[in-house]
Amino acid sequence: MPVISGQGQSTRASLDALLAAREIAITCGPGGVGKTTTAAATAAMAAAYQPGRVLVLTVDPARRLADALGVQGLGNAERRIPDELFREAGVTPRGELWAAMLDTKESWDALIRRHAPDARTRQQILQNPLYRNISGRFVQSHDYIAMERLYEIHAEGSYDLIVVDTPPSRHALDFLDAPKRMADFFSSRLLRWLIVPYRSRVMNLASKPFYQVADRLLGTQFLEDIAEFFILFNTLHEGFVQRAEAVGRLLEDRRTTFVVVSTLEAAPLREAELLAGALVDRRLHLGALVFNKVLPDYLRDPGAAEVARAIGERAGEIAGQLPTDPALTERLLVEIAESFLNLRIVARREAEQQADLGATPEVLASAPAFDTDIADLAGLLRLGRALWG
Amino acid sequence: MASPEGQSETAPRSAAPPLLDLKLVFVTGKGGVGKTTVAGALALLAAQRGQRVLACEIDPTGALAALFEVGPVGFAPREVAPNLFAMSMDTEASLREYLKHSLRVPLIGRIGPLATAFDFVATAAPGVRDILTVGKLCFEVRERTYDLVVVDAPATGHVVSLLAAPQAINELVKVGLIRSQTDWILQILSDHARTGVVAVTTPEEMPVAETIELTGRLQAETSVALSAVIVNRVLPELFGRREEEVFARLCEPDLAAQLSAAAGGDVGPILDGARLAVTLRRAGAVHLDALRDGLDPTVPLLLLPYLFTRFPGLRTTRQVASALSDELGF
Numbered sequence: 001m002p003v004i005s006g007q008g009q010s011t012r013a014s015l016d017a018l019l020a021a022r023e024i025a026i027t028c029g030p031g032g033v034g035k036t037t038t039a040a041a042t043a044a045m046a047a048a049y050q051p052g053r054v055l056v057l058t059v060d061p062a063r064r065l066a067d068a069l070g071v072q073g074l075g076n077a078e079r080r081i082p083d084e085l086f087r088e089a090g091v092t093p094r095g096e097l098w099a100a101m102l103d104t105k106e107s108w109d110a111l112i113r114r115h116a117p118d119a120r121t122r123q124q125i126l127q128n129p130l131y132r133n134i135s136g137r138f139v140q141s142h143d144y145i146a147m148e149r150l151y152e153i154h155a156e157g158s159y160d161l162i163v164v165d166t167p168p169s170r171h172a173l174d175f176l177d178a179p180k181r182m183a184d185f186f187s188s189r190l191l192r193w194l195i196v197p198y199r200s201r202v203m204n205l206a207s208k209p210f211y212q213v214a215d216r217l218l219g220t221q222f223l224e225d226i227a228e229f230f231i232l233f234n235t236l237h238e239g240f241v242q243r244a245e246a247v248g249r250l251l252e253d254r255r256t257t258f259v260v261v262s263t264l265e266a267a268p269l270r271e272a273e274l275l276a277g278a279l280v281d282r283r284l285h286l287g288a289l290v291f292n293k294v295l296p297d298y299l300r301d302p303g304a305a306e307v308a309r310a311i312g313e314r315a316g317e318i319a320g321q322l323p324t325d326p327a328l329t330e331r332l333l334v335e336i337a338e339s340f341l342n343l344r345i346v347a348r349r350e351a352e353q354q355a356d357l358g359a360t361p362e363v364l365a366s367a368p369a370f371d372t373d374i375a376d377l378a379g380l381l382r383l384g385r386a387l388w389g
Numbered sequence: 390m391a392s393p394e395g396q397s398e399t400a401p402r403s404a405a406p407p408l409l410d411l412k413l414v415f416v417t418g419k420g421g422v423g424k425t426t427v428a429g430a431l432a433l434l435a436a437q438r439g440q441r442v443l444a445c446e447i448d449p450t451g452a453l454a455a456l457f458e459v460g461p462v463g464f465a466p467r468e469v470a471p472n473l474f475a476m477s478m479d480t481e482a483s484l485r486e487y488l489k490h491s492l493r494v495p496l497i498g499r500i501g502p503l504a505t506a507f508d509f510v511a512t513a514a515p516g517v518r519d520i521l522t523v524g525k526l527c528f529e530v531r532e533r534t535y536d537l538v539v540v541d542a543p544a545t546g547h548v549v550s551l552l553a554a555p556q557a558i559n560e561l562v563k564v565g566l567i568r569s570q571t572d573w574i575l576q577i578l579s580d581h582a583r584t585g586v587v588a589v590t591t592p593e594e595m596p597v598a599e600t601i602e603l604t605g606r607l608q609a610e611t612s613v614a615l616s617a618v619i620v621n622r623v624l625p626e627l628f629g630r631r632e633e634e635v636f637a638r639l640c641e642p643d644l645a646a647q648l649s650a651a652a653g654g655d656v657g658p659i660l661d662g663a664r665l666a667v668t669l670r671r672a673g674a675v676h677l678d679a680l681r682d683g684l685d686p687t688v689p690l691l692l693l694p695y696l697f698t699r700f701p702g703l704r705t706t707r708q709v710a711s712a713l714s715d716e717l718g719f
Contacts, residue, residue: 263421267425298657298658299658318651336659343665
């Protein structure tokens, strides 16, 4: 499906052009594919080569990446990455790079403070054991709160571009549904069901069987705890629902684009493809597909494969023509020929999988497997340049 | 159980039973490390060795079925290989089964939209879904329908809350049937002779860091033992020190040219490929060392080779099972 840029310009298929035309880039994809690093690298490139203020909102960076960005242990506070770090990496940045790490608990508490009608309710909620349980472990709480934080920061209008990393979730799609699920949750008829009997102590016919079962399963005390929690939470209802809907609208906004990150391995790729499809189905903007850890092209060169086979088959004879130790050289030649052909299998399979992709984003970008982990801004920029186009 | 209760609690982990002597194994790992493949291979290996095995996937992605090249598996176990049964967890079905068995709730249909109601309670109280999952698995262990239950558990970030749920519910819910149920579930989970976690990782920075973090969290937040760490996709050492010297010489322009002439084509890409393989291997070795340093040395560490034919399917599952068999010393 061809996608037109929000600004109505003709689009060049590069991340550079894509990000220059958007205010929010949400990187998403399966776990373990370098999503967080990609988000950081993209933001670093935007700050280095585009004017303006860029924020990368990361969720769970590796320690060395966090160190590279200077966000280790910072929580929700946004912090400017010093220009010196760019200069050390050989770049004079045209823009500013800011970074923040998402602190789920802190963000939830802030949300409660904003929406609570009065100080007493606020305290009651913050101290409720169920709330504490939910804000820390609620299945969708990370997903929702990441989008909520994004909304908040975007609304403040301090940044020209916000690159968001999405939390590791069981399903890559969870964060897309989180705002709606949150709104549904608070508007739910069941929520009222659950609250009513403890308010009025009158059960209606519809809810009675449900209570009988719930009561036997969970015990009355726990049900009352739940009810109390929801009665409190219900006071936040209006603010919450409006907010969740606004967050949902922001995701659909033409200023927002999605960058799906994957490797070319079978399982992550399948998940990434599903995700890309879901984005298109929801009329969200599939801006880019980024592949990390892609093996180099020369591995697929048919001529090179011929040479590798020849080396493997005639290792003894070839070793005899060289001035090095013949026995060692023969063994070595067999090893490197086999290694090449092995890597070639993987490289070819990856290329085939990439060719079979159903999704057609505005930008397709890939980066090689780097020999070292990214530990500083120079490393991020190296990855970024490979993707930038 | 045959082994005395106290022993497994206090004995060091090296005294933990061999992997396949356990009754319930939760296989976890960071996304993308091959957790499902390893879970499937472990189940297959046990079945090949004559055990009656149940493999259960918690997130119904169909990945487990793909390993055995069978159609979708549901809540009802289905034999996917001799002695090997596969199922997909469905907490609502688990609740129905539980209500049917234990509560004898009359006229379940009258509960109304059980699905919605359940969804709601489960969302409200996060542990409910988890306990129905763990409860069902422990139930199979208690009933001894299978010799071994292998769980393709949620990723490292989520598995701790799954395993901690019975304890959490135990603390939150003071009375009621759930409370009494959590007691026997906890007993099975904390029995190190019966239950264990297998953490799968790859020799990469984040998966290794998460694995080390997981071991700490398992100990702090649950009573479940870590039975083994399996490092997947370990690249072979390409050559030793003396061969490395020869390789360095072959990379010199004049020798490379001689080699090209002898082989009948440009060897540049082959040498580049060898350098890439060495680099990838070395990068992995650093993380493997970090893993060794960060782990309790008594936890068995198993290494599975990178499979160059790796593609989810029965053939790969068999290959991984065979590699696992070698590592376990069978």
